[in-house]
Amino acid sequence: MAKTTTPNQAGAARQRGVTMNDVAKHAGVSRTAVSFVLSNRENASISEETRTRINEAVQALGYRPNAGARALASQRSDWYGIVTAPFAVDIIKGAQDQAWLDRKFLLIAPSDQADAVGPNQGLEDAATEKLLEQRVEGLLYAATFHRGVHVPESAKEVPTVLINCFDADGKLPSIVPDERAGGRIAVERLLQAGHRRIGVINLDPAIPAAIGRLEGAREALADAGLELDPELVVPGYATADGGYEAACRILDRYPQEDRPTALFCLNDRMAMGAYDAIKERGLTIPGDIAVIGFDNQELIAAYLRPKLTTVALPFEKMGALGVQTLAALTAGQPIIADQQLVGCPLLERSSV
Amino acid sequence: MAKTTTPNQAGAARQRGVTMNDVAKHAGVSRTAVSFVLSNRENASISEETRTRINEAVQALGYRPNAGARALASQRSDWYGIVTAPFAVDIIKGAQDQAWLDRKFLLIAPSDQADAVGPNQGLEDAATEKLLEQRVEGLLYAATFHRGVHVPESAKEVPTVLINCFDADGKLPSIVPDERAGGRIAVERLLQAGHRRIGVINLDPAIPAAIGRLEGAREALADAGLELDPELVVPGYATADGGYEAACRILDRYPQEDRPTALFCLNDRMAMGAYDAIKERGLTIPGDIAVIGFDNQELIAAYLRPKLTTVALPFEKMGALGVQTLAALTAGQPIIADQQLVGCPLLERSSV
């Protein structure tokens, strides 16, 4: 439109910084009037006529507000910072979407969660510092897998929310998946399909995911009057190979009539390996052995053959809820709870 | 440190905006002096003594520069914008890392590349607009898969570089994978392993990836005095199921002696399906049939059994190169080439 009506002006003016002053001059009013119109002040008394004249000037000149200057003057940036390993994609997506709805901007800084243990806090500290320099109104920390973290001291200067992780030291509010409920729903699904003897391929038993999911599994079994046979819980490395080996052990240990008829793999990668072990033995899925996973890693779960029934980690929802919680905090509202649990939905596919 | 030495000051002062003025007062100098020291001006004449006094004041008060104000005053933001679907993770990582090195900041805005065809330009336009409002010095557009795109008009107001995509309209510089070289190296690897009859599981033949990779395969065969038998090129949907079906067709079509001894799958997902087809027939990988993929989707390639030999898409490198190119552009340097090709390295694993 600008192209056809005012090609020169729009083309030329846009080159370098059209300011409110330019708009004001063009419209023959004061800069204040422009500011009032652009910020839609309710109690501003600007006639309809000049209002449209200003808007036309904005169009004609291709004016674009300077967010930095606006932040400087208004003392609010409309930004949240998020510190995250760049792999927490879905969390970012959820957060981004929600921030967009709230007319906030997400400023993403990298964290190096490569070594999850020894705090290679260097990068994270630097990232946090940079975000604070940008005068973000709040901070989000996102982890790729559910765990305790130590956040930099300086993070406590602004409202802060943890996503998919929790504050190992203090009391920062956090959003985490409800692992226990997820484990329960997985086993309930297997029970519902008639399975009574269920093998569990476990993760490192010390991590929150393993603890919660196993606890949920136990509860589901208890509800059905069953107990979790410790012998049927075998740990493995959290990889396809680990899952393969664990599945081999569990499948080869029993004569056919005692063999579990279903496998609850505590993550999808291990389920991928379990598939191989099962197929190798000439068994079918889900006919001979049902398999249920956890995490819903799309690339795996949706493409395994048969497609893997699994419990999803609600990354996007956690991201969105994180932003909502942060919005509440920055608005001065009290925190609802230190830890908000987000449900893990069961995704029915074809392996049960 | 601040904690133990000056607990009150650091605690209290940090609450709300410590400014340069505060630092100046604390050090008993002018704000200008502080500015000179903090920006490390070479030709500034500030005695070593006051310099340290100022630095101490900075420490004591926990001063943190206001990036927005700095940008306003200096007329440069130190930001690049990047518009991307939040799934282009590795590109973001590469770009982020490089930007960090260059002391630039990446401002990430979401693009909705869900419908790759019909320009649902709404979100992208809005995102671009927002980034320009932040006065980014340059823009990056990143796509999840190699293709032509239309960038919003307004993007042309600042230096712009496309990553993993190219400008369908004009002449914006772009960084794309060298598909042809990748296809060549894959087939060369198979030839080197002694295979002479190679099946190709193709993608949609119209997309740049398919065109380039197939062309490369043809070249490699030609170099070995062979020709690509059109019969051995079967298309399929770019999924595991698609790969499975294509592999079935190709494997069942010939008597054993005429059967191809290797499969070049134009992406890893299809290779995943091909694995199933091969195993189902009681054949081994790579003993009976070698398989080579493309894309290096870690979650698949590194976890298939046997692990998949594949050609990697250099996402991180493209991201980094994109930022470097953008840096050159913003510095006023002429563009090197409209299109920079980035090599796709072969990742040897166990399927050949």
Next chain:
DNA sequence: ATGGGCAAGTAACGCGCGTTACTTATCTGG
């Protein structure tokens, strides 16, 4: 005619900082 009230708008300050032009004290050489 007069004062009060309201609509419509403007002048001017300050946000925190980079930067240029200026000032003041100290040292040097003749």
Next chain:
DNA sequence: CCAGATAAGTAACGCGCGTTACTTGCCCAT
């Protein structure tokens, strides 16, 4: 002993904008 150079530092402007306090013209009731 003085001109001039240099070292050390400062005053002040402006970046683009939000915001408060103020002005101006006009209408209406007294």
